[in-house]
Amino acid sequence: MAQPFVKKDDDHDEEEEYSPFHGIEKGAVLQEARVFHDPQLDARKCSQVITKLLYLLNQGETFTKVEATEVFFAVTKLFQSKDTVLRRMVYLMIKELSPSADEVIIVTSSLMKDMNSKTDMYRANAIRVLCRITDSTLLTQIERYLKQAIVDKNPVVASAALVSGVHLLQTNPEIVKRWSNEVQEAVQSRAALVQFHALALLHQIRQNDRLAVTKLVTSLTKGSVRSPLAQCLLIRYTSQVIRESNTNTQGERPFFDYLESCLRHKAEMVVFEAAKAITELSGVTSRELTPAITVLQLFLSSSKPVLRFAAVRTLNKVANTHPLAVTNCNIDMESLISDQNRSIATLAITTLLKTGNESSVDRLMKQITNFMSDIADEFKIVVVEAIRSLCLKFPLKYRSLMNFLSNILREEGGFDYKKAIVDSIVILIRDIPDAKEIGLFHLCEFIEDCEFTYLSTQILHFLGNEGPKTSDPSKYIRYIYNRVILENATVRASAVSTLAKFGALVDSLKPRIFVLLRRCLFDSDDEVRDRATLYLNTLKGDVSVGGSNEDVKDFLFGPLDVPLVNLETSLQNYEASDIPFNISSVPKEVKSQPLAEKKAPGKKPTGLGAPPVGPTSTVDAYEKLLSSIPEFAGFGKLFKSSAPVELTEAETEYSVNVVKHIFDGHVVFQYNCTNTIPEQLLQMVTVFVDASEAEEFSEVVSKPLRSLPYDSPGQTFVAFEKPTGVPATGKFSNLLKFLVKEVDPATGEVEEEGVEDEYQLEDLEIVAADYMLKVGVSNFKNAWDSMGPDNERVDEYGLGVKDSLTETVSAVVDILGMQPCEGTEDVPSNSRSHTCLLSGIFVGNVKVLVRVSFGIDGSKQVAMKLAVRSEDPEISEKIHEIVAEG
C-alpha cells in the first residue's frame, strides 16, 4: 500500500523547493517518537514528531501492529502536557491510530477527564475521540454525558456530540435512538451548524417511521431553519415525503408551495436543491416545472462552473422526460458548448441533442464537429450515443448524422470510442433501411484503415450478413478481399468467411468468389487455408453436405444448435483418437439460466417513441435457447417473449417464474425453477398444466428438467399448439411435479431413494397483449398517413366512471400491450381530454397504429374514441374486439 510518492528528487536542491519532510523515513520517525517519554516534555518538538507521523500516514504508509501500539502508548503520555496545540495534535493522532479494544482503556480515563473539563474545547474533542474509538460497553457509561453535550450551550460541543451520534447510529443504533428528545431540542438551536447536524441525526433516527418524518417536515417547513445546509436536507426529506404520499395526483401536491418558496431563497445551494427536487417529482406537470426550469436557466449563465454544471446536469435529466420544457434554455445551452469545462460542454451538447427539433439538427452538428476535436474519448462516447438516439428520432436526417459518424470514425481515437461509433452505425443500418447502403459503405472505408482486429472482424461478419442483400453486392468484394491481402491472420480468416457468404448467397458472384477463395488456399496461416478449403469444397459441391444448396448454406452459416459453453466443455474433454469428434454428442440442454434478467441499469424509456434498443439482446438469447431444443424447431420464428411472471411467492421452498414465448401457431411456457433447499435435490421436474380454461390450446410437448440441485436454476418447458395467427387467450393452472431426494449438505451426498412430490403454482394467463410487440415509430403522423384510411376502423366506447384519465390511459395501453409514442402516455394532470398514440406489431408481423382519444366529464364519466389503422382490416377489427373484451 505504501507508495513512496513524495520522496522528492535530490536534484531539486533550491531552498524554495526543499521539503521539510525531505528524506523522511518511518523507522527514523518512530525513533524520534521516543521524545514522548521524556520526563520534561518539549511540546514543540513533540508536535513536530506528530506532524511527521501524520505525514507518513497521509501518504498511505501503514504501521505494523507493534509499531502502532508503541506509538499509541507513547502518545498517551502527552496528556500530561498542558500545551493546547500539542493536546489538539494528540486528539488527532489517537483517532488516526484507531487503537484496538484492549488498548483503548489506557486513554479512556484521560479522555473522560477532558470530557468533564471546564474548557469547552477539551470537551468537544474528547467526545469526538471517545466516540471514534469506543465500543458499546464504554458507550453506555458515557451516554449520560453525550446526552448533555447534545443540548450544550456551546455549539462546538453540541455539534461534536451530534456528529458522533450520526456515526454511532451505524454501530449502536439502539443507544442513539434513546437520544431523540435531546436531538429534537437541538434542531431548534440558534446555531446554524448545530441545527444542520441535529436535523441530519434526527432524520436518520426516524427514517423508518413515515409518520414521524412527515411530522418533522410539516413542522420545519413552516420556517425555523436557518442554515442553508439544513434547508437543503429539509428539501430532500420533503421530496421524500411527497414521493411516499403520492396517492392523489389530482389537485395540489402537498408541500409544493414550500419547494417553490425555496426557489427564492438567498443561498444558491438551497435554490438549486429545490429546483432539482421539483424536476424529480413523479408526474411533474409543466406548470410545476416552469419556475424550477427558470432558475436553472439562470444558473446556466452563472460565473461559477459548479453551478453551471449542476444546472446543465439537472436539465439534461429533465430533457429525458420533458424535452419541451427545456427548449427555452436552448440558447443558453448552446453558449455552453464552448465552456472551458468539458463535462459541462458535453452535458450541454447531449441535452441539446435531446431537445432539438428536426430543423436544428444541421446547425447543431456543425457546432459539435468543432467541439469533438478537443474533448477526451469518454465524452466523445457520450456524444456518439446521443447522436445515435437523435438519428433514430429523426430518421430523415440520417444522411447528415451518418456522415458525421463516418467523419469521426476516420479521426484518431481509442478502441471504446471507435466501437461506440461502429455500434451506432450498425444500429442505424438495422433500424433505418434507407441508411443501409451508405452505412455499409462507411464501414467498408473504415476497415481499410482499422487498427483494431476485433472491430475489423465484427464489421466483416456484419458485411457478410447484410452485403449480399443489397442492390449491388459486388461493390463490397474489393474491400473484403483487400483484407485478405493486407491484414493479420484473424482478420484474413474473417474475410474469407465473409467472401464465402457472398458466394453462397449471390449466385452471380459465385464464380468470381471461387477465384478469390482459391488464392487463399496458399495463405501462410492454417486457419485461413482451412476455411478457404472448406468453403470451396462445400459450395462447389465437391463434398456433399445434405441434399440441397440450402443444406450447404445451413451447414456453413447456420446456427450451431448447441450452446457454445457446452461445445467448449465437450471439446476440452475430447481426447485425440481414431474416433472423430461428433457434434451431436454435445448436450443441448442449457445448464444454468442464461438470462439472469440483466436489465440495463438506469435505462429509462425516453418517451420519444424511439424503438427500444435494450431488450433485443434478451430476445436473441431466448431465440438461441429455444432453437437449441429440437422439439421446438418446427415452430418457426419466435414472435415475442414476455417478461418473466412470478408463479410463487417470494422466499418459498421452490421459486418458479414463467416466460411466455409466442410463435405463430404455438406457445411455449418456459418455467424457470430454483430450488432453495440445500438438503434437497429435485429430479425429473415437470409442470403439469391444466388447460381446461384455454380451449383453443392443446399440449404438444412437455420437456422435463432432469435435475435441479440447490441454488442452481434450471428450466422446464411446456409447449401448446394453437390456431395459427389467431390471438387465442386462456387461463392455465400449473402444478410442479418432481422426484425429491435428500442431500447431506455437508458432504453433498445424495440418497438413492426419492419420493414423488408436487407443489401448487399460481395460475397463468395468455392475454391479447401477449400477441403484440411493442415497437415504436419515430414519427407517428407520417406513419399514420402512410398507412392510409382504407383499413381504418373507428368506434366509440363509454367506459363508465373512472378516477382519472391517467389511470384509464395506462389501463388501455396495458390491455393492448402497445408502445406509446411521442410521450403521449403521460396525461397532464387535471386535463379533461387526452389523445394517446400507440404503435406495435401484431402476431403475423402486421403493423398496427392506434389513435385513442379520451374525454372525462364533471361526473367522471369517461368516453373513448378508438381509431385503428393496420396493414390488414381484419387485424383492425381484432384490436377493437380486444378492447371491447378488456
Next chain:
Amino acid sequence: MILAILFTNTDGNILVERFHGVPAEERLHWRSFLVKLGADNLKGSKNEELLVASHKSVFVVYTMLGDVCIYVVGKDEYDELALAEVIFVITSSVKDVCGKPPTERLFLDHYGKICLCLDEIIWKGMLENTDKDRIRRLIRLKPPTDA
C-alpha cells in the same frame, strides 16, 4: 458521504490523502484517477477556479490553490454543490493557515496545522465545520467567538 480528500503537488505527488468508506483495494485506483483528471484539466486553470466532474453517482470537485491541487470526492448528499462548499472551506482554511495561496514548501511547512483543519472540517466523511475563523480557533483549542 465525502469519499476522499486528496492534495497533490503540480507533478501529481501525494501530499495528503484521506479516504472514508473506500475499500483499501480501490484507493490506488482513485488516486491515479484523480491525479490524471487534474493533469488533464488543471493546467492553465485560474487559482481557486472550481472544476467539476461526475462519474456514475460519484462527484469530483477539484481546484488549484497556489501550487497545490485539491480534490474532493463525494456521493449521495454530497453532490457537486455540497462538495463545492467543502472545498471552499478547505481552500480558505489552507490560505488562512499559510497566509496566502501556498507553494508546495509553504504547504509542507504548515502540514500539521493543515491536518488539524481537515480534522475539524471533515469527520469520517461528513462535513462538520464550515467557517474558517472558527476552524482557526478550534485547532488551537480556543472556543469560537460566537459561542
